[in-house]
Amino acid sequence: MLVFVEALALTLIIELSVALLLKVRNKYDIVYIALINCVTNPLINVIYAGIIIFLKIPEGHFIRYIAVFILELFVWLSEGLFFKKMLEYKKLPGLLLSLILNLTSFLLGLIIL
Numbered sequence: 001m002l003v004f005v006e007a008l009a010l011t012l013i014i015e016l017s018v019a020l021l022l023k024v025r026n027k028y029d030i031v032y033i034a035l036i037n038c039v040t041n042p043l044i045n046v047i048y049a050g051i052i053i054f055l056k057i058p059e060g061h062f063i064r065y066i067a068v069f070i071l072e073l074f075v076w077l078s079e080g081l082f083f084k085k086m087l088e089y090k091k092l093p094g095l096l097l098s099l100i101l102n103l104t105s106f107l108l109g110l111i112i113l
Contacts, residue, residue, distance in 0.1 A: 008041045010112065014105040022092065022100065029087045033101070036082050044071040076102050 012034055019033055048071055057063050076098050084094025092100070 004042055004045050007045055007109070008038065010109060011037055011041045011105045014108050015101040018101055018104050019097075022097070024087075024089045024097075026088045029089045032086050033083070036079050040075045040079060044075055047071060072102065072106060 015037060016030060016034060019030065024030060024033070048067055051057070051067050052064065055063070057067075077095070079102065080093075080095035080098035082094070083089075083097050087094065087097075089097070
């Protein structure tokens with residue numbers, strides 16, 4: 001359970017920091033970005049863990065990478081559509097903002113963890 005909390009905390013720190021670097025300044029936009037991550041991050045981590053446990057997929061197996069890719073694709077698209085609809089921030093399209101935030105947190109997460 002602690003690993004899920006750590007993953008969410010790391011994601012929030014990275015993605016909110018990058019959002020601020022991209023000049024997202026509206027307090028509601030920051031809150032929306034945080035809230036959507038509080039939904040999508042635990043959701044995909046639980047789904048991923050469930051897939052790995054249920055299917056008994058060994059460490060390093062290519063199916064793990066496919067699962068991560070599909071789950072991250074789902075997160076990118078769902079967050080991007082949410083950002084497009086809900087955020088006042090319009091310097092970048094929602095899908096591009098989502099791609100930048102998610103790619104940054106994913107890659108930094110790989111480096112840190």
